[in-house]
Structure formats: C-alpha cells, structure tokens
Amino acid sequence: MPRPPALSPSRAGDFQQCPLMFRYRTVDRLPERPSPAATLGTLVHAVLERLYDLPARERTVDSAHARLEPQWREMVAKQPDLAELHADEAAEQAWLADGRQRLATYFELENPQRLEPAAREEFIELQLEDGPLLRGIIDRIDIAPDGSIRIVDYKTGKTPDPRYGAKKERFQMRFYALVIERIRQRRPALLQLLFLKDGGRLEIRPTGDDIAQVEHEIREIWNEITAAASAGRFRTRKSALCGWCSFQDRCPEFGGVEPPLDPDAVERAFGVRPVTA
Numbered sequence: 001m002p003r004p005p006a007l008s009p010s011r012a013g014d015f016q017q018c019p020l021m022f023r024y025r026t027v028d029r030l031p032e033r034p035s036p037a038a039t040l041g042t043l044v045h046a047v048l049e050r051l052y053d054l055p056a057r058e059r060t061v062d063s064a065h066a067r068l069e070p071q072w073r074e075m076v077a078k079q080p081d082l083a084e085l086h087a088d089e090a091a092e093q094a095w096l097a098d099g100r101q102r103l104a105t106y107f108e109l110e111n112p113q114r115l116e117p118a119a120r121e122e123f124i125e126l127q128l129e130d131g132p133l134l135r136g137i138i139d140r141i142d143i144a145p146d147g148s149i150r151i152v153d154y155k156t157g158k159t160p161d162p163r164y165g166a167k168k169e170r171f172q173m174r175f176y177a178l179v180i181e182r183i184r185q186r187r188p189a190l191l192q193l194l195f196l197k198d199g200g201r202l203e204i205r206p207t208g209d210d211i212a213q214v215e216h217e218i219r220e221i222w223n224e225i226t227a228a229a230s231a232g233r234f235r236t237r238k239s240a241l242c243g244w245c246s247f248q249d250r251c252p253e254f255g256g257v258e259p260p261l262d263p264d265a266v267e268r269a270f271g272v273r274p275v276t277a
C-alpha cells in the first residue's frame, strides 16, 4: 500500500531553508555522510533515553557518562560507516568528551531522579484534514498527577541567538503541541527545549492561538511543497547554511547539475504528479 504524503518538523524546515535540498532529501533520498555534530546528537539522545530505564536512584551523571562510550560502540556496530567519522582516536576521544559535557549540562538543567516520563522517543502521527500526515518523534513526554502534559526536547547545540527568535525550534515545538492536542484531546501545558551545549532553556506555554497559527503555517508550507512538486521545480535558496549542505556537487548555485526529477518518486512523496516532468 502506498504511504500517504507526510511532513515532519525537520522536513518542513528543510523546505524553508532550501527547496532543492528538501527535494534531494525527500524525493531523491540521496545518501548523506553523517556529521560529527548530528551523530553526537543521536548518541546523547540515546544515552538520555536509556538513562530512564534505570531505577531513579541510579540516574546519576556518572552512570550517564559510563554509558556514553558503550552506546557509541553499539552505534558503530550497527552502522559501520560511523567508524569513519573521526580522523583518529584523539579526535574520537575529544568528540566523546563533548558528549560527556552535554550529559553533565543535562544534569544541571534537570534532576532525572525526580522524573518518571510518560513516554520517551515517542513516535507521533496525525492526519491533517485536507493536508499531510504530520509525523514526528518527541524526546520525552511528562504527565503531572493532574494530567497536565509537558513536552521536552533535547538539543545538543547551543541556545539560538534571541535576535532570530528561535523560529525553527518554536515551530517544531508548536507542531508537536498541535499533534498531541489532537491525539490526546488536551493541550500541552508546557513545551520545553533544553540546550545542552550551554545550558539554555526555552519554554513555551502554548495558547489556542499558537496552535491555530502553527496549523496555518503547516498548511502554507504544504501548499508551497505541493505547488513545487506539481510544477516539477524545486528552487535553490542560497544562504550561509549552504556551507553545511551535502549536495553542493549537484547544486546549480555551485556549478553542479540538477538531475531530472523522477515523477513516480514525486507522486509517492506528495500525492501529486509533476506536469513538466
């Protein structure tokens, strides 16, 4: 059975950053080399998720640190190309030290001995009426004795510069709030982002207007995506972030050649067939 067209906060962010990059990730599904920063995020998330398997009194910073390197070896065993991530052992050890720093910062922000999450790494899905299937994975959901819901997301990077309003992060958390409100028939009381590089915290108490606004934004982004898909044209959007893009060799902005679009892949991804392909 074909999968319905779906949208996650990160894919929506990709499209807003650069439609061509979005195309390469979502339609062409081109492979990308894992980056040290993204892989550190995956590793620290895995350690924090498993930390809550332990009895409360054993959730200490030492036990989190002790789990970091074994968790890393487990990841490399499952995905052997990760072994190429570091130039040498010294670089790998420096990277693992960064991971230990992120975990230590986590313990400055929260006391996991006093928390019993209702869900960890929770996969969520919601079919938006006349829109895409919304999808995401929530790092942690806490439910208080009175039933109030808190959504928690860990970021291994630093707190975004307030001059730019943390737009991407706010969009992601309000996206989750919309999905959880519809699934559980209760609006989350608090959305909380923890930035483990510098110990920053961003909290949002979503209102009905926030939920309505994010639904409107999601529909607008989806309309732009399906318009691009129908036209068979995903434009470039050059920015400072191009430096981190894996697809410069196929990007016309950098002298690369854009390969033709596969109309079947477009239809599978968005439920529309490009007219010009």
Ligand code: SF4
Binding pocket: 017, 018, 019, 020, 021, 236, 237, 238, 239, 241, 242, 245, 246, 247, 248, 251, 252, 253, 254
């Ligand atoms: S290099 Fe920049 S413009 Fe080109 S695809 Fe990547 S993000 Fe888009």
